[in-house]
Amino acid sequence: MSGRPAASERAAPTGVRRWWRRPGPLCAFPVSLFLLAGFAGPLVIVLAYSFMPPRTFSLRQAPTLENFASVISDSYYLSFFWSLFLATTAVLILFLVCYPIAYGMAKLFGRWANLVTALVALPLLISENIRLFGWVLVLLKNGILDGTLQQLFGVSVSGLLYTVPAIVLGLVYVYLPFMLFPLVIGISMVPESLKEAAADLGASRFEIFREVELPLSMPGIMIGGILSFILALGSLAESKILGGQTVIMIADDIESAFTFAQNWPKGSVLSVLLIALSGLIVVMLFRNIDLDRIIGRR
Amino acid sequence: MEDAREALLVLDGLTKAFGDFVAVRDVRLDIRESEFFTLVGPSGSGKTTMIRMLVGMEQPTSGEIRLNGRVLNQVPANRRPTCMVFQDLALFPHKSVGENIEFPLKIAGVAPRVRRERASALLRQLRLPVDYYDKGVNQCSGGERQRIALARALAFDPQILFFDEPLAALDFRLRKTLEKELKDIHRETGKTFVYITHSLEEAMVMSDRIGIMKNGGLVQIGTPHEIYNRPVNKFVAQFMGxxxxxxxxxxxxxxxxxxxxxxxxxxxxxxxxxxxxxxxxxxxxxxxxxxxxxxxxxxxxxxxxxxxxxxxxxxxxxxxxxxxxxxxxxxxxxxxxxxxxxxxxxxxxxxxxxxxx
Amino acid sequence: MRSEPKGRGARTLIALWTVCVVAFLYVPLLAVVLASFSRQRYFQFPIAAWSTRWYEKAAHSLSVRDLVWTSLSVALLVTLFSVLLAFFGALAFARYDWRGRKLYQRLVLLPLFFPQAVLGLALLLWFSVLGVQTSWHTAVFAHMIWIVPIVILIMSIQVYSFDPTLEEAAYDLGASRWQVLREVTLPILSPGLVSGAIFAFLLSWGNFPLSLFSTGADQTVPEWLYAKMVSGYTPMVPTLGALTMASAALLLLLVWLVWQTVGRGRRRLARR
CATH class of the missing domain: 2.40.50.100 (RNA polymerase II/Efflux pump adaptor protein, barrel-sandwich hybrid domain)
Structure with a gap:
């Protein structure tokens, strides 16, 4: 990036000048370099560590598959199962909760949709664990919900915190915007005229939804569903703060393997499996989606 | 007489290929000082690629563009003494009418007071109210925006002014009015105008000479009278209507x-x-x-x-x-x-x- | 318009549901604020005695000052670097058409689809392999892996609506590349830059999973809050929590006010 070479003004474009004329790759270069160093690099290292013998801190050992075997033998698949189960439950609830709101924001609310967007986005700017801590205060024995019910009806609901439903609540709460916003984009991509045409051709309200709205808003639904699913799958704070030790999710296991157990290869194997699972889903998603159309509304 | 004029812009075997697709094929053309020349062709005929090469947004694959005898091929758009009125006008939405018109003067380093005078003069010349200077460009009507774009291009004081179908998006009546206005401005300024359009009718109204393009090549060059009365082939004859x-x-x-x-x-x-x-x-x-x-x-x-x-x-x-x-x-x-x-x-x-x- | 397929009743129901869900989002925030004004050492509801003593304590605590200072330094640097990187990243994402762009778009967004905790741990390994001592400096790097893609996404939305012929027109009228950037591209994209910067700052300010593994001996506010939440309750948790919420709200308000004053002149010109 040494500026425009004045001498070669009339010469055929070569070297730096050729780069200048292709601003796309030039602009992509710094970010790509950064992500290579900060994203691709760590992933390769994690992969490398997963083949090292347990409890080693160096990468100069003979590769082994021992860690992969221990995932089965040490029943780590249980935490995988819990993560998959909780994430699936959360995503299904999120879809049911968000679809009517997204429909309203895309089609009914008009200018008010901007306000809803702002109100939903604002909590994202506050640390996730502060917001989850707020739920602890609500669900706690003698907390806000329990205290209010005792005062008003004399009923006590003390066993709410540190349960599986509390974790699901936390997941639904934290990842709601990640489901809602893609849904809004997806639904607003369905032209009103198509629905009117379907109605004109005799389709019922439900048939319009099934035949027109659902398939055409599918890109948004896919992105929202997969984004919230993957984030929930790898979540850590929800199960720790709201779940106590009721359920161990996979990220929990990974964290303790790295920190408490000081077993980097074990943690790496679990990470690799989680990454592979998420990565597979994302690749499948990206193959069917045109980002220009969704983000740029082209 | 017209033919005695020296050719200002010479296109010598101009060709542009994108991979296997040849958008402009071996075009030879002389454009004379002060003439209003229009390139007409259906979409896909290569006229847009042609004008983008002439202003410097595209590099020719082969052939030469000469302005006053100087080869322009490698000169980038910002160093060419020509400029263009864009199809969508490309008025800067964050600048006022006056700031838009002054833009080329600001780039050239002209003092603010001089710029302002020049912009006001151009507003008058294009029959726009002088108090439009501080107005936002997006508050102006279609015809006004057209004149602002033209004023901005004239402020650049180009040797040749190119037009890339600027009237295409306007409704019929406004287009007819602006076609005549443009011809009047051409007469007033005496500048060389090179205009492209897909409408032969529009070209007939304004041009001194017309070049008809088809599949990347020039099919016929002539005055509106010649094109109308002596088309060289079926394509040209049918193009008129x-x-x-x-x-x-x-x-x-x-x-x-x-x-x-x-x-x-x-x-x-x-x-x-x-x-x-x-x-x-x-x-x-x-x-x-x-x-x-x-x-x-x-x-x-x-x-x-x-x-x-x-x-x-x-x-x-x-x-x-x-x-x-x-x-x-x-x-x-x-x-x-x-x-x-x-x-x-x-x-x-x-x-x-x-x-x- | 033809008859709206949804009746008035369904419309009201949807609106009502939206209000409920939005309120639901603010329940825990309200709870934190309430708890921060409680006098007791252990939280109980209804609150028996109100007090602001924990705020006074926080204001005078040196460790709180350290935490805030660390968080602030990280967030400011993240904002600066992210905006710089993401501006060009967004141009490559949405402005220019180049071979490899589709692949680039997907690769850039990949970190967003990654569990942050796993990313943080992977970075921890990476730093140790490279022999880099973790501190708040490495946290800046770690935050950016996740925040740069988000800022690119936010800026891209603005860049998509940017008309590239404006740049061509300026260039054609004699402007150099630098003048095109200064006179046309930057001013038109500035709303996207500002919103990108705000998001970068606040996401870094509130980030916990990436900080957890990348700050080494240093500690940010969210990290400290988490440690206290897991290990034992102290009334300073809601107090600091409420303070970070207030500071985020204050920043947004401030930016909004500045935008209103600066924007008033601009909007008069550029009514879209």
Whole structure:
């Protein structure tokens, strides 16, 4: 990036000048370099560590598959199962909760949709664990919900915190915007005229939804569903703060393997499996989606 | 005289290829000082690529662009003494009308006070109120925005001003008004204008000369009069509007025979070595009914339908051989015949145009 | 318009549901604020005695000052670097058409689809392999892996609506590349830059999973809060929590006010 070479003004474009004329790759270069160093690099290292013998801190050992075997033998698949189960439950609830709101924001609310967007986005700017801590205060024995019910009806609901439903609540709460916003984009991509045409051709309200709205808003639904699913799958704070030790999710296991157990290869194997699972889903998603159309509304 | 002018811009074998696709093919053209030259072609004819090469947004694959004898090929757009009025005008939305007009002066480092005077002068010249200086460009109407874009280009004081179909998006009436205004501005400033459009009609109104493009090449260059009266081929003739086109072959020194058997027709001028080609007759020179009596060329058929075209009425006649003929008459001189009735149509030999392709 | 397929009743129901869900989003925030004003050492509801003593304590605590200072330094640097990187990243994402762009778009967004905790741990390994001592400096790097893609996404939305012929027009009228950037591209994209910067700052300010593994001996506010939440309750948790919420709200308000004043002149010109 040494500026425009004045001498070669009339010469055929070569070297730096050729780069200048292709601003796309030039602009992509710094970010790509950064992500290579900060994203691709760590992933390769994690992969490398997963083949090292347990409890080693160096990468100069003979590769082994021992860690992969221990995932089965040490029943780590249980935490995988819990993560998959909780994430699936959360995503299904999120879809049911968000679809009517997204429909309203895309089609009914008009200018008010901007306000809803702002109100939903604002909590994202506050640390996730502060917001989850707020739920602890609500669900706690003698907390806000329990205290209010005792005062008003004399009923006590003390066993709410540190349960599986509390974790699901936390997941639904934290990842709601990640489901809602893609849904809004997806639904607003369905032209009103198509629905009117379907109605004109005799389709019922439900048939319009099934035949027109659902398939055409599918890109948004896919992105929202997969984004919230993957984030929930790898979540850590929800199960720790709201779940106590009721359920161990996979990220929990990974964290303790790295920190408490000081077993980097074990943690790496679990990470690799989680990454592979998420990565597979994302690749499948990206193959069917045109980002220009969704983000740029082209 | 016009031809005595020295060529200002010379295109010498200009070619542009994108991979295997050749967008502009070996174009040779001289554009003279102070003329209004228009390139006309349907979409995909290469005229946009052509103008983008002329302003410096694209590099020619081969050939030369010479301005006053200087080769411009490698000179980037910001160092060329030419500029363009864009199709969507490209007015800067974050700048006021005045700031938009002043932009090239600001870039050239002209002092603010001088810039402002020049911008005000341009506002006056383009018949825009001077207090528009502080107005937002998005608050202006379509016609006003058009004038602002032109003022901004004139502020640059280019040797050649290029136009990339700036009127295409406007409605019919406004377009007609602005076409004339543009021609007036051309006369007032004496600058060289190079304009591209897909409408030959628009080109006819404004241009000194017209170049017709097809599939990346120049098909014909000439004055509006020449293009209208002596099209070199079927494409140019049909580009102007609806015409009657018959496939014919030579049948004597002054006659051609329609290949489907519609008849043999007299023509006045036969091109040299003409064996087979097209006979073109404009609908407005066709006579219909009693008016056709005594014409050298006649065809009979049934009047099938009529269409009101505003100032004219168009009649469709289907002849016995199955061909469809178009005849146009002025709206205040309609044809008084029953629909679906038998009619005769005719034309003079000197009104027929013969082209080989 | 033709008859709206949804009746008035369904419309009201949807609106009502939206209000409920939005309120639901603010329940825990309200709870934190309430708890921060409680006098007791252990939280109980209804609150028996109100007090602001924990705020006074926080204001005078040196460790709180350290935490805030660390968080602030990280967030400011993240904002600066992210906006710089993401501006060009967004141009490559949405402005220019180049071979490899589709692939680039997907690769850039990949970190967003990654569990942050796993990313943080992977970075921890990476730093140790490279022999880099973790501190708040490495946290800046770690935050950016996740925040740069988000800022690119936010800026891209603006870049998509940017008309590239404006740049061509400026260039054609004699402007150099630098002048095009200064006179046309930057001013038109500035709303996207500002919103990108705000998001970068606040996401870094509130980030916990990436900080957890990348700050080494240093500690940010969210990290400290988490440690206290897991290990034992102290009334300073809601107090600091409420303070970070207030500071985020204050920043947004401030930016909004500045935008209103600066924007008033601009909007008069550029009414879209």
């Amino acid at each position: 609806e015409v009657n086109t018959l496939e014919v072959e030579a049948a004597g020194a002054h006659a051609v025979r329609e290949v489907q058997g519609e008849g043999t027709f007299e023509v006045r001028d036969m091109p040299e070595h003409f064996t087979r080609g097209f006979l073109i007759i404009r609908p407005e020179v066709m006579k219909l009914g009693p008016a056709a009596a005594g014409a050298a060329n006649t065809v009979s058929g049934r009047l099938f339908n009529d269409y009101a075209l505003g100032s004219r009425v168009q009649y469709q006649v289907r002849s016995a051989g199955g061909a469809q003929w178009l005849v146009e008459r002025l709206q205040d001189d309609p044809f008084e015949g029953a629909s679906d009735g038998e009619v005769t149509l005719g034309w003079r030999p000197e009104d027929s145009i013969l082209v080989s392709e």
